[in-house]
Amino acid sequence: xxxxxxxxxxxxxxxxxxxxxxxxxxxxxxxxxxxxxxxxxxxxxxxxxxxxxxxxxxxxxxxxxxxxxxxxxxxxxxxxxxxxxxxxxxxxxxxxxxxxxxxxxxxxxxxxxxxxxxxxxxxxxxxxxxxxxxxxxxxxxxxxxxxxxxxxxxxxxxxxxxxxxxxxxxxxxxxxxxxxxxxxxxxxxxxxxxxxxxxxxxxxxxxxxxxxxxxxxxxxxxxxxxxxxxxxxxxxxxxxxxxxxxxxxxxxxxxxxxxxxxxxxxxxxxxxxxxxxxxxxxxxxxxxxxxxxxxxxxxxxxxxxxxxxxxxxxxxxxxxxxxxxxxxxxxxxxxxxxxxxxxxxxxxxxxxxxxxxxxxxxxxxxxxxxxxxxxxxxxxxxxxxxxxxxxxxxxxxxxxxxxxxxxxxxxxxxxxxxxxxxxxxxxxxxxxxxxxxxxxxxxxxxxxxxxxxxxxxxxxxxxxxxxxxxxxxxxxxxxxxxxxxxxxxxxxxxxxxxxxxxxxxxxxxxxxxxxxxxxxxxxxxxxxxxxxxxxxxxxxxxxxxxxxxxxxxxxxxxxxxxxxxxxxxxxxxxxxxxxxxxxxxxxxxxxxxxxxxxxxxxxxxxxxxxxxxxxxxxxxxxxxxxxxxxxxxxxxxxxxxxxxxxxxxxxxxxxxxxxxxxxxxxxxxxxxxxxxxxxxxxxxxxxxxxxxxxxxxxxxxxxxxxxxxxxxxxxxxxxxxxxxxxxxxxxxxxxxxxxxxxxxxxxxxxxxxxxxxxxxxxxxxxxxxxxxxxxxxxxxxxxxxxxxxx
Amino acid sequence: xxxxxxxxxxxxxxxxxxxxxxxxxxxxxxxxxxxxxxxxxxxxxxxxxxxxxxxxxxxxxxxxxxxxxxxxxxxxxxxxxxxxxxxxxxxxxxxxxxxxxxxxxxxxxxxxxxxxxxxxxxxxxxxxxxxxxxxxxxxxxxxxxxxxxxxxxxxxxxxxxxxxxxxxxxxxxxxxxxxxxxxxxxxxx
Numbered sequence: 001x002x003x004x005x006x007x008x009x010x011x012x013x014x015x016x017x018x019x020x021x022x023x024x025x026x027x028x029x030x031x032x033x034x035x036x037x038x039x040x041x042x043x044x045x046x047x048x049x050x051x052x053x054x055x056x057x058x059x060x061x062x063x064x065x066x067x068x069x070x071x072x073x074x075x076x077x078x079x080x081x082x083x084x085x086x087x088x089x090x091x092x093x094x095x096x097x098x099x100x101x102x103x104x105x106x107x108x109x110x111x112x113x114x115x116x117x118x119x120x121x122x123x124x125x126x127x128x129x130x131x132x133x134x135x136x137x138x139x140x141x142x143x144x145x146x147x148x149x150x151x152x153x154x155x156x157x158x159x160x161x162x163x164x165x166x167x168x169x170x171x172x173x174x175x176x177x178x179x180x181x182x183x184x185x186x187x188x189x190x191x192x193x194x195x196x197x198x199x200x201x202x203x204x205x206x207x208x209x210x211x212x213x214x215x216x217x218x219x220x221x222x223x224x225x226x227x228x229x230x231x232x233x234x235x236x237x238x239x240x241x242x243x244x245x246x247x248x249x250x251x252x253x254x255x256x257x258x259x260x261x262x263x264x265x266x267x268x269x270x271x272x273x274x275x276x277x278x279x280x281x282x283x284x285x286x287x288x289x290x291x292x293x294x295x296x297x298x299x300x301x302x303x304x305x306x307x308x309x310x311x312x313x314x315x316x317x318x319x320x321x322x323x324x325x326x327x328x329x330x331x332x333x334x335x336x337x338x339x340x341x342x343x344x345x346x347x348x349x350x351x352x353x354x355x356x357x358x359x360x361x362x363x364x365x366x367x368x369x370x371x372x373x374x375x376x377x378x379x380x381x382x383x384x385x386x387x388x389x390x391x392x393x394x395x396x397x398x399x400x401x402x403x404x405x406x407x408x409x410x411x412x413x414x415x416x417x418x419x420x421x422x423x424x425x426x427x428x429x430x431x432x433x434x435x436x437x438x439x440x441x442x443x444x445x446x447x448x449x450x451x452x453x454x455x456x457x458x459x460x461x462x463x464x465x466x467x468x469x470x471x472x473x474x475x476x477x478x479x480x481x482x483x484x485x486x487x488x489x490x491x492x493x494x495x496x497x498x499x500x501x502x503x504x505x506x507x508x509x510x511x512x513x514x515x516x517x518x519x520x521x522x523x524x525x526x527x528x529x530x531x532x533x534x535x536x537x538x539x540x541x542x543x544x545x546x547x548x549x550x551x552x553x554x555x556x557x558x559x560x561x562x563x564x565x566x567x568x569x570x571x572x573x574x575x576x577x578x579x580x581x582x583x584x585x586x587x588x589x590x591x592x593x594x595x596x597x598x599x600x601x602x603x604x605x606x607x608x609x610x611x612x613x614x615x616x617x618x619x620x621x622x623x624x625x626x627x628x629x630x631x632x633x634x635x636x637x638x639x640x641x642x643x644x645x646x647x648x649x650x651x652x653x654x655x656x657x658x659x660x661x662x663x664x665x666x667x668x669x670x671x672x673x674x675x676x677x678x679x680x681x682x683x684x685x686x687x688x689x690x691x692x693x694x695x696x697x698x699x700x701x702x703x704x705x706x707x708x709x710x711x712x713x714x715x716x717x718x719x720x721x722x723x724x725x726x727x728x729x730x731x732x733x734x735x736x737x738x739x740x741x742x743x744x745x746x747x748x749x750x751x752x753x754x755x756x757x758x759x760x761x762x763x764x765x766x767x768x769x770x771x772x773x774x775x776x777x778x779x780x781x782x783x784x785x786x787x788x789x790x
Numbered sequence: 791x792x793x794x795x796x797x798x799x800x801x802x803x804x805x806x807x808x809x810x811x812x813x814x815x816x817x818x819x820x821x822x823x824x825x826x827x828x829x830x831x832x833x834x835x836x837x838x839x840x841x842x843x844x845x846x847x848x849x850x851x852x853x854x855x856x857x858x859x860x861x862x863x864x865x866x867x868x869x870x871x872x873x874x875x876x877x878x879x880x881x882x883x884x885x886x887x888x889x890x891x892x893x894x895x896x897x898x899x900x901x902x903x904x905x906x907x908x909x910x911x912x913x914x915x916x917x918x919x920x921x922x923x924x925x926x927x928x929x930x931x932x933x934x935x936x937x938x939x940x941x942x943x944x945x946x947x948x949x950x951x952x953x954x955x956x957x958x959x960x961x962x963x964x965x966x967x968x969x970x971x972x973x974x975x976x977x978x979x
Contacts, residue, residue, distance in 0.1 A: 424882045501945065502952050502969040508932055509852070513908065516856040517880055519846040522824045528846070535849075554933045560945050659944075 083133075090121070091375035109479045111227040111378050115472070118382015126386055133383075141380075141447045142329070145373045149223055150336050151321050152370035153247065154343030155362075161240045163530075168419050168427075169241060172435070173248035174281075176411045177218055181256055183407040184400070185214025191399050205459060208264035213463050215256035216449055217404060217470055221442030222246040222336070223374055224471075228440060228479045235492040238431055242438045250336035251285035257448060258332065265456055288334035292341025295324035299342070300349035300545040307547060313358035314365060317350060349545040352558070356565070377443045384446070385468050391461035400466045401473055404441070412436040430489050437482055440474040441467075504559050619668075807871065811878035821877065825870050835867035836860075851931040855911045879907045902967070909966050920961040922946055 075082075094117055098105055104113070125133075162169070189210040225246045229239055259277045263269050299320035306313045321342045328338035351359060412435050420426045427435075449467045452460050486493075515527040550558075804818050813821070826832075828840050841847060841857040850856070860868050860876045868876075912920045912928055925946045933942065953961045953969040961969070 500952050500969075501949050505929070505932075505949060506970045509911075509928070510908065512850055512852045512932065513856060513911065514880070516847055516850045516852055517877070519844050519850070520828075520841065520856070521821065521877065522827070531846075531850075554937065556929070556933055556945070557937055557941065560941075560948075 087376060087379075088372060090117075091372055091379055094379070095371070095375055107480070109228050109231055109475075109483075110375075111224065112476050112479055114375055114378035115382040115385075115475065118379035118384075119386055120382070121379065122383035122386030125383070138447045138451045141377070141443065142335075143326075145377050145380075146223075146444070147322060147325050147335075147339060148366065148369035148373045149226070149377075150247070150325075150339045151318075151343055152366040153222065153226065153243070154340035155317075155321075155347055155366060157340065157344050158236070158240065159344060161236055162244055165237065165240060165244070168423065169244035169248060171415055171419055172241065172245040172412070174252055176245065176415055177220075177249040177252040178256075179411045179414075180218030180404075180407045181211065181215040181252075183214070183410075184218055184403045185211035187403055188214065188396075188399060191395070206264065208260055208269065209457055209459060212257065212260035212264055212452075212457075213466075215253060215260060216445050216463075217400065217441060217467055218407070219249050219253040219441070219445060220246040220439045221444050223377055223444070224440035224442030224475060224479075225438060227374060227378070228475075228482060229438065232483050232486050233494045234434065234486060235494055237425075238434050238438075238491070239494070241431075242435055247336060247340055248285075251281060251288065251334040253444075253448070254332070254334050255281045255284050261452075261456075284332070284334050285337055287331065288328045288337035289341040291328045291331075291333060292324045292338035292343075293345045295320045295327070295338075296342040296345030297545070299346040300353075303346075303350045303353040304545060304547040306354065310355050310358060313354045314361045317346070317362050318365070320346070349542070352546045352550045352553070381443055381446065381468075381471065384450075385472075388464055388468070389461045390465045390468075391459075392465055393462050396462055397466045397469050401470055404470055404474075408439045409436045412439075430491055433489070434482075434486070434491055437478060437485065440478060441471050442475070443471070446471060501560060501563060504556060508556060807874050810871075811874050812881055813874065813878065818874070821874065822870060825873055835869045836873065837867055852911065852928075855914075859907065859911060876907075879904055905967055905970065906963065908970075909963050912961075912966075918963060919958070920966065922950060922959065925949060925961070 091114075094114060095110075098110060098113055185207075189205065189207045192205045192210070220242070222243065225242055229242065255277060259269075259273070259280070263273060299316055302316050302320070303313060306316070321339060324342040325335045325339045329335040354362075412432050416427050416432050416435075445467050446464070449460070449464050452463065454460050457463070511527065511531070515531040518525050518528050804815060807813065807818055808815065825836070828844070829836055830840060830843070831837070838857055838861070841860070842853075847853040847857070860873065862868070862872065909920070910916070912924055914924060914927075926942060929942050929946055950959060950961060953965045955965055955968075956962070
């Protein structure tokens with residue numbers, strides 16, 4: 001084994017990073033390949049050893065005492081989880097490694113590389129003489145590997161384009177798959193029967209197994225489509241067409257598979273069976289969707305009450321979805337459709353209820369799981385290829401591959417002719433080509449084939465070989481060439497522009513407009529029903545499923561908030577928060593997105609004339625009191641509490657208020673000119689403390705706020721109006737008696753002796769970052785009710 | 791009702807409307823029967839009240855503006871020709887038409903005219919600009935009463951900021967076209 005490393009590694013001293021990465025990759029692959037057979041080999045030894053030892057021990061109990069084992073190797077104990085972790089680690093490292101190799105990711109899609117790695121690992125295991133673990137076990141695949149990918153797809157499914165093209169998608173999924181299955185199955189049977197002269201094993205193939213094979217291989221696979229289409233960034237319409245088709249054809253596949261499997265033993269299928277099949281299709285698909293929707297609503301309803309236990313919010317999403325999948329599978333309904341329905345139904349309500357952090361958690365967990373799953377699936381495909389009993393039959397395999405291509409093309413072209421009569425935005429030839437070319441087969445077909453029992457289907461190995469060949473063909477050939485073809489044909493790519501508020505307004509505007517026109521025409525079309533659904537949703541459903549005030553929030557406002565939040569986070573992450581104080585107020589304000597525009601005039605007008613000397617003293621007093629509470633508090637560590645989410649605590653209010661604050665701050669800064677003392681540079685801590693000592697008011701007692709006693713530093717200096725911490729106005733001021741005119745809320749804390757300016761900057765930045773990622777003390781955040789200015 | 795429709799709508803009229811708007815014969819007859827069913831006064835024209843009697847239009851936030859769009863400047867009644875002319879904006883663009891009408895003046899349902907129709911719904915004072923106030927009014931209609939003026943103001947400001955390229959703090963028709971470029975409306979191809 002080690003010698004192989006030598007053959008792979010590049011010689012020479014000056015290895016560049018990609019080469020090092022490649023080397024690392026190889027080492028890991030070899031490690032993987034060697035550990036697993038070692039593990040398999042050692043476990044029986046260890047257990048055997050244990051038995052021997054125990055016997056010996058019993059026998060010799062009375063005589064000698066075995067030495068106490070200081071270090072013991074017990075692989076068997078942890079074998080299964082260890083191997084699983086090793087596979088997952090391999091998958092993840094592969095993903096890392098591919099992007100370190102210079103030009104490869106551009107040419108070869110990831111799925112191809114992963115299958116190759118799987119082949120390598122499988123080959124290594126086989127060479128080591130060990131039995132390849134049956135990794136693509138159908139149980140493992142359907143229950144563990146597939147659901148994360150589908151849930152990720154369903155939760156983030158773009159609902160609007162999906163619904164708009166639903167008719168087209170359904171046509172492709174249902175009629176297209178049926179056509180494929182019967183065409184391939186029928187023609188395969190016909191081909192198998194010709195060759196009358198020599199007795200051929202193919203003659204044994206009945207029509208029903210052929211049709212079963214056709215139905216297995218005809219379904220477009222969502223995993224493969226996702227893997228390939230993700231990298232070509234095609235326009236939204238085509239993406240949703242092919243992807244939607246791959247998701248919705250699951251119902252057809254399930255029904256056909258079960259139908260033919262059941263009846264291939266009997267040998268015939270009657271008309272009644274066909275009729276039952278149709279009914280079964282309706283039950284499977286609608287039942288799956290219903291199950292998914294029920295779980296989705298349950299999840300949404302549960303999320304309404306999670307405001308006090310934010311940590312487990314993502315768990316509800318995952319568990320409910322997985323249970324929807326399992327429940328659907330239990331009844332032999334379409335699990336994929338259940339999962340999609342569950343994700344799509346629960347998403348708008350759950351997102352309105354859960355905290356921002358939970359939302360991020362859900363998003364990243366889903367992406368992580370689906371990514372690892374996808375990688376594992378492709379690697380396992382490679383391993384299973386090396387392992388599986390193969391039976392190569394030239395005729396069968398080549399005919400299958402050709403028929404797959406031909407039937408797909410004919411199917412797409414034929415269906416498009418019909419569909420285009422009903423579509424407003426017609427599908428062009430280019431679109432049709434991409435849809436036909438993007439019909440990839442993947443691991444689902446393989447697993448379904450794997451499920452077949454050998455006794456009932458003697459041709460099982462031949463089927464599997466053919467399936468694997470088709471999969472390899474579609475993934476390698478079609479996957480590699482689709483990108484250059486897309487470029488060549490100049491197919492419209494995905495527009496990278498983010499959704500703007502203009503778009504949102506305009507879309508809603510158009511919806512209302514078109515609904516109105518439809519009503520005038522008396523035509524109950526697409527828009528009419530969508531409008532009715534929206535109204536129903538707003539009036540009844542949202543009230544039940546969304547907690548608190550957000551149930552009344554119009555869609556536009558929610559969208560706007562999301563955008564503002566994103567912008568705020570971007571601002572802070574890009575370091576814009578560092579320059580917060582008086583210098584450039586406009587950059588600070590997250591709400592103030594038009595630097596050209598002057599801040600709201602009315603506040604300014606009020607502020608300006610009233611700033612007399614006495615007023616200034618008032619300001620100073622209030623500032624002093626505000627700045628005394630420390631900001632950082634040491635809380636006792638409790639891993640179950642999440643710091644509060646700013647969003648529920650009126651972050652939106654915060655943003656609006658902050659704009660006003662910043663405006664006022666600017667004005668106060670201008671006020672500098674009215675005060676006689678010039679602004680002093682930030683002092684050292686010693687100066688700070690010196691000032692402290694002279695100011696008797698600095699140590700006013702704070703009412704008990706259940707906090708750890710902290711150092712209170714008075715930072716109010718006569719010359720720094722920019723020590724105003726304007727952001728905390730929503731906190732209640734405790735010394736109510738001091739509030740005259742300008743009311744400001746005290747901040748909830750501050751750090752130790754800091755320089756005033758820096759403290760502000762630091763505080764503001766801390767506040768900002770905290771607000772957005774870790775809002776800090778929140779126990780007493782309350783709604784601000786008094787206006788900033790009377 | 792069918793017989794009444796056919797006696798009141800002559801073949802020549804149907805042909806004229808067909809040429810002007812591009813609707814097919816069957817579509818015109820169907821819309822004519824709808825027109826007559828809306829026309830409670832049976833005088834061959836529709837008034838604003840006739841439109842407001844449609845229940846769904848009453849709850850549509852843009853209902854009033856849509857109704858206004860049917861009535862030409864200053865008039866209170868619209869006849870069938872005017873009705874069809876407005877509705878013609880919403881006909882899907884057909885491929886064969888694009889080449890045919892290249893030389894002729896732009897058909898009513900061209901993309902530009904569709905967007906112009908939508909633009910005019912925003913721009914009430916017809917100064918070819920959507921000012922901040924006009925935008926605010928539309929937003930207020932779409933959003934309802936729960937949202938404060940300041941929030942709406944921020945949204946309006948942001949919208950204008952995104953779309954405004956020449957800095958006049960309002961959205962002109964060209965900016966409107968560009969901003970709505972990415973929107974795929976079903977009828978507004």
